[in-house]
Every structure is written in C-alpha cells, then in structure tokens.
Amino acid sequence: MSKDGLCAVVTGSASGLGAATAAILAKGGARIVVNYSSSAGEAEATADLCRAAGAEVVVVQGDVSRDEDCKKIVAAAAPWGRIDALINNAGITKHVPHADLDGLSAEDFQRLFGVNTIGPFQMVRAARGLLEAGAKASGRASSVVNISSVAGISGVGSSIAYAASKGALNTITYSLARALAPLIRVNTVCPGYIDTPWFTKGRGEAGAKAVRDSVIARVPLKVASSAEDIAQLVCFLATPASSNMTGEVVRMDAGLHLIT
Numbered sequence: 001m002s003k004d005g006l007c008a009v010v011t012g013s014a015s016g017l018g019a020a021t022a023a024i025l026a027k028g029g030a031r032i033v034v035n036y037s038s039s040a041g042e043a044e045a046t047a048d049l050c051r052a053a054g055a056e057v058v059v060v061q062g063d064v065s066r067d068e069d070c071k072k073i074v075a076a077a078a079p080w081g082r083i084d085a086l087i088n089n090a091g092i093t094k095h096v097p098h099a100d101l102d103g104l105s106a107e108d109f110q111r112l113f114g115v116n117t118i119g120p121f122q123m124v125r126a127a128r129g130l131l132e133a134g135a136k137a138s139g140r141a142s143s144v145v146n147i148s149s150v151a152g153i154s155g156v157g158s159s160i161a162y163a164a165s166k167g168a169l170n171t172i173t174y175s176l177a178r179a180l181a182p183l184i185r186v187n188t189v190c191p192g193y194i195d196t197p198w199f200t201k202g203r204g205e206a207g208a209k210a211v212r213d214s215v216i217a218r219v220p221l222k223v224a225s226s227a228e229d230i231a232q233l234v235c236f237l238a239t240p241a242s243s244n245m246t247g248e249v250v251r252m253d254a255g256l257h258l259i260t
Contacts, residue, residue: 005029005030006025006028006029006030006031006084006085006238006239007030007031007077007080007082007083007084007085007134008022008025008030008031008032008033008083008084008085008086008087008238009032009033009035009073009074009076009077009083009085009086009087009123009127010022010025010032010033010034010035010087010089011035011062011064011073011087011088011089011090011119011123012035012036012037012064012089012090012091013032013034013035013036013043013046013087013089014034014035014036014037014039014040014042014043014045014046015039015042015046015196015197016194016196016197016227017089017147017191017194017196017227017230017231017234018035018046018087018089018090018147019042019045019046019049019227020226020227020228020230020231021087021089021231021234021235021238022034022046022049022050023046023049023050023053023231024228024231024232024235025055025085025235025238026049026050026051026053026054026055026057027053027055028235028239029054029055030055030084030085031055031056031057031080032047032050032055032056032057032058033057033058033059033060033073033076033077034046034047034050034057034058034059034060035059035060035061035062035064035073035090036059036060036061036062037061037062037063037064037090040061043059043061044059047059058076058077060072060073060076063115064088064090064115064119064120064122064123065111065114065115065118065119065122067122067126070119070122070123070125070126071126073123073126074123074126074127074130077127077130078130081130081133081137082130082131082133082134082137082142083127083130083131083133083134083142084131084134084138084142084143084238085142085143085144085145085238085239086123086124086127086131086142086143086144086145087145087147087234087238088119088120088123088124088144088145088146088147089147089234090115090119091115091116091147092111092112092115092116093112093157093158093159093161093162094108094112094158094159094161094162095158095159095203096108096158096159096160096161098159098160101160103159104159104160104161108159108161109161109164109165112159112161112162112164112165113161113164113165113168115165116162116165116166116169117165117166117168117169117172120146120169120172121172121176124144124176124180124186127144128180128184131144131180131183131184132183132184135183135184136183138240140240140243141181141182141183141184141185141243141246142183142184142185143184143185143186143187143237143238143239143242144176144180144184144185144186144187145187145188145189145234145237145238146169146172146173146186146187146188146189147188147189147191147234148166148169148170148173148188148189148190148249149162149163149166149190149191149192150190150191150192150251150253150256150257151163151166151167152165152166152167152168152169152170152190153167153170153190153249153251153257154257155167166190169188170188170190170249173186173187173188173247173249174247174249177246177247178247181246185242185243185245185246186246186247187237187242187245187246187247187248187249187250188248188249188250189230189233189234189237189250189252190249190250190251190252190253191225191230191252191253192215192219192225192251192252192253192254192256192257193211193212193215193219193224193225193253193254193256194225194226194227194229194230195212195224195225195226195227196226196227212224215254215256218256218259219253219254219255219256219259220254220255220256220258220259221254221255222254223254224254225252225253225254229252230252233250233252237250
C-alpha cells in the first residue's frame, strides 16, 4: 500500500480521524495539506507528526462550508501541480435526542449540511483540476474519500440533522463517482463509533465513557474502534491499493449493523 510521492489534502485534520489519516499517509511518503477550521494548535501538532515522518506539510485554515475557503485549501497544493488523494474528513454535529424535534432549528440543519454535505462537494469541485492532473501524471485515477457515518445509512447517531447530512453525502458519493470517472475515483467510509474526543466534547467525560462502554458491550467484535483503525481503511481507499474501486460506501462499525 505504497503512499510514496502521493500529494494528499486532508480536511479537518487537526485531530481525530483526520489527524490519524494524515499521519499514516505521511509515514508512507506522502505530501500533506493539513486543514483546520479553528484548532490551530492541534493542526500544528498534526503537522509536526507528519514532518517527523519526513513529509512535506502545508497547514491551511479554512471552513469547508465556505466555497472561497475550499479554494484556498486546494490552492495550498497547487505548487505540487497535482492532488492524488482528497480526504473529505471535516465534519460537525449537534447532540440532540432524535425524539426531541424541537431541539433542532432550521439553522442547525443548514450548518450541519454546510459542513458535512456541501463542504465535500465544494472541495471536490475546487480540487477537480489538480485531481485530474494527478491522474494524468500517474496514469491511474486519483482518489476522493468522503468520511460519512453509519448514521447516514441507518438514521441513527447524534441527531437527525447529522444523520440526514451524512445520508446525503453517501448519495453525493454515487453521483460524483459517475460524473468524475475515469480520472477520479470517489468512495466513502462510514465508521461506527470512534474512540476520539468527539463524544467527550458533545456529552462530557461521563457521557462519553457510557457510550464507549455500551458500544464495547454490544458490538460482536467487543472493541471500540480507534481513529487509527478507521484511518487504515481511509488510506487504503486513498491509495492505488484500491485502484479499481469507485462508488463504494464502506461501513466499518465492528459489526454493530449485525445486531440492529
């Protein structure tokens, strides 16, 4: 699964799955654009990990819900003349029980769709030229990997708005895979629970521990997936190891779907 010489853009890579993905790609020899929206310190820490692996790294601030920011993020890779892999990882949520219909406003839906659904589309649009340049230079299709969620398949998760935004992203994956072939492949990863600060920020320490313990007790594999676990799959889809895959929505949930 060689990553040597790849030029990759990873949105939302200040922490969690994005940071783990950037680190794995960097260790394999890729050049990385690290993107963050507000966590500058964490983004620099990710960049330092990548540099320690010998990678060339550019750090760019940008909110993917803003089209002009998407163009700015992509422009950071322009000196390389190509993008071989675009990882659309940036995402947000609002934790609201699904039965609490009054807990979500129209503005909540608009914000979640702006980052989780429109953002990946705008990133692909902005990066299309460099992705096609990468394909022509290497003789194989460049890769887009969208980070969705099992919420987008089953309508579960932190809120109805979040699940809806990820379901729409799954549909966008199919549309873009058709529209951008043969020069660009588009696939999506749908993780289940990931043991990252995501739940701590939304539910506090005690709430996050309760979720983690519940997941371990319920899933057939009896594990709480780490960011690194999911990042291995993301990197597989980002690299030539998956060169004949496009239009796939791949679930990785430790078997949770087998019991629900």
